[in-house]
Amino acid sequence: MRQLGISIYPEKSSQEEVMRYLDAAVEAGFTRVFSCLLSVEKEKEVVKEEFKTINQYAKDKGFEVIVDVAPRIFEALSISYNELGFFKEILADGLRLDLGFTGSEEAMMTYNPYDLSIEINMSNNVHTIDTIMDYQPNVYNLIACHNFYPHNYSGLGLEFFENTTKRFTQYGLRTAAFVTSQNDATFGPWPVTEGLPTLEMHRKLPLDVQVKHYLALNLVDDIIISNCYPSEEELASVSGLDLSLVTFDVEVAEGLPETERKIMFEELHMNRGDQSENLLRSTQSRVKYKGHHFERFNTPDIIRRGDIVIETSYYGHxxxxxxxxxxxxxxxxxxxxxxxxxxDEIFIIDAIKPWQKFRLREKK
Incomplete structure (x- = not known):
């Protein structure tokens, strides 16, 4: 089941701020937390208590908590890859390896006695995951997540993203990627704050549009807001979205008849398998409404990219x-x-594949 997630940075926020964010996020339908241990500088016991308090609050709200770490953190907190009890003590459900080991270690970590998920960094198009799979991991405890990129123009290109993601999805692993809030006051784990997306093309887009693009691509399972803190309006924009498919927001034509409105907004649409290079075609409505007379009411000379058409009865069947x-x-x-x-959603139509389902909803 696909999840929406948020990111928290306990080293950069008060516990009260983090808890208020968790409250708002759970109300908006978010169920996953990415928490960052990369910049931790405090003593181990202090870190343990701070993270335990926040993670307990998150888990009481129903969140799954994955903590981001690197080999440097293992050394700083005296943690061994073959003894992961620290993460169980701070009530994490898993740990994300920002930098990995040799493949053998990651595979062994998936057999930890605490049933922790081991999350692999999936933003490099190399054989790391193949090597891990060669060492026969417990795939039920193995997941993967992309990076985010705070510097303008440093994010992943779409083709590279698709290629590296498929390295992981071929093994049936649960995957995740990041979207960025456009709230001016946001921050992440690093000093640079020029947005924090996985895909560079998402850097300046509205939050809900980024989410919809991932839904249309249908390559990653979980979608996580990377920076703190998104606005209430941004959280509301993705609250209630059907995460199984993309839903396009639509501006309706003046004088739209009731039957055409029902076709647009009450039907589950499916792009035909024999896809045209000029049109996405949803044809079941012509079967359902066979015999209804569709009169002309808005027939401009030029149909523009992004326009939605319902054919009139003057086009026969x-x-x-x-x-x-x-x-x-x-x-x-x-x-x-x-x-x-x-x-700002029109570009997403290029991601719709043959037989892919989608919905339309009237723009508020």
């Missing part, structure tokens, strides 16, 4: 079919433009 334009096209005069994908 195509009547009632819903389409989304992938390119600008000349209108024959028989195609009604019934709405338009929200401008």
């Amino acid at each position: 195509y009547a009632g079919e819903l389409q989304i334009a992938l390119n600008d096209m000349q209108n024959s005069g028989n195609s009604n433009v019934v709405g338009r994908i929200k401008e």
Whole structure:
């Protein structure tokens, strides 16, 4: 089951601030926490008590807690890869290895007696995960998560992201990636605060659009807000999203008839398997509404990329079919433009694959 997650940085916030954030996040439907141990400088017992208090609060709210660590932290806190009791003591559900070992160690760690998840950094397109799999890990305790990138232009490109992600998904591992809040006051674990996405193309996009893009790509399971603290409006924008598919926000055409409205917003849409290079085509509505007369009411000369079309009865057996334009096209005069994908979401239509499902909802 796909989860939405948040990130917390106990070294940079008061416990009260973190707990208020956890309260707001659980109300918005978030169920996972990424917590950072990378910048810890305090004594081991102090660290243990601080993290234990926050993690207990998070777990009482129903959150899963994964703690980010690196080999330097293992040394600083006198933790051995073959004795992970420290993480159980701070009530973590797992640990993310920002930098890994040789493959053998990671595999052995998945057999820890505390049933902790071992999360692998998946932002490098190398054979690390293949090596770990060669050492026969307990795959039920092995998960993976991408990095985030605080410096402008340093995030992953889409093609690289897709290629490296598939290295992990081929093994059926649960995966995660990060989205970034656009709140001006946000911060992460490092001094640079120019956004904190996994994908560079997400750096300036609204939070909900980033989430929808990941849903359309359908490559990662969990989607985590990387920086603190998102605004109430941002949390609300993703609260209630169907995480099994992408839902596009739509501006409707003036004078939209009731049947066309039902087709747009009450139907589960599916892109045809024989995909056109010009259109996403959802055809079940033409079967359901066969016999209904679809009159012309909005037939502009040019159908623009991102426009939503429902064919009129002047197109014969195509009547009632819903389409989304992938390119600008000349209108024959028989195609009604019934709405338009929200401008900053239009790029997501390129990610919709043959047979992929999606929904539409009216833009608020």
